[in-house]
Amino acid sequence: MTDNKKRELYKDYLINRNGEVILKQYISERDWEKNIVLNEIFIEVDKIAKYLKDAKRAITDMILDYMNKVGSDIDKKYTKEEITNITITSYDSNRQVEVTTASLKRLNEKIKNAEVLFKKCIVKWEENNEINEKAKTMINSFFGQRMTVTKALSICQLKFVDDEWADAVAILKDAIDTINSKMYYVFKERNKVDNKFRAINLNFTSIEV
Structure with a gap:
């Protein structure tokens, strides 16, 4: 839907919470103005959301393309899911991109x-x-207290020359399910004042204007 169509959608009426059509003459001036403001705000929000989605897709593709050039040294072609826990630093060491994955396990x-x-x-x-x-x-x-994934992973790190122990560890690893994974991107630039890296703020709430 175009911006103009969005603006025209509620030209003579509004739809209330119950889905009922309310003609303009039955709506207070303040409520009408409020709806116009919110409509304009969300037109901008929709633009930002689309831009961020497109930008993330483009950046992900650029990182993947670069990593496949790196992988070509060993005839390896990476998938997007494999591009994680890496840091790419610029030649002058003033810019960095960090890609990490956080997983929810149970x-x-x-x-x-x-x-x-x-x-x-x-x-x-x-x-x-x-x-x-x-x-x-x-x-x-x-096993005697509250079992957590963190404790389970610590046990998996213990190595003993014992087949039964190895079997137990294998089953323990199989008992850990990944129910959700999320990839995080952090873009950093070196601060000229203290020479330390600072993350570029892409959080709308935290941006100062």
Whole structure:
């Protein structure tokens, strides 16, 4: 819908919260003016939203194109999902682009199978006088208190030469589901005053005018 059509849409009437058509003569002047102002504001907001969406798509494509040039050194072609946890710095070191991914994770029902295998390992180690106190403490703390993904990932980092332990870790990893991932972009420029990087503010609320 064009801007002019948006402006003409409520030329002689407005639609209230209940979806009813209210003619202009039954609407107070203040409410009419308020609606005009909000309509004009959202025309601008729609323009900004579209521009940001198009700009993000273009920037993502530029980063992907560059990373595929980097990947060509090893015959690797990257996907957009693989372009994360990287920092690209300009030749003069005054500009940077950081790309990171934040994931929302949760534990699924397979955590019970992992618990059984981990505790079998602990019992076996105790019987053989091979107990690792750090591992035992982490396992008992994890399964005895509130289980969190952060604690689960810490346990996955423990390495022991033990097939049963390896099986337990494999199941624990399988018990961690990623339910949502979001990619973040940070654009930085070096401040000439203190020579430190400052993020370029793209948050509408925080922009000073």
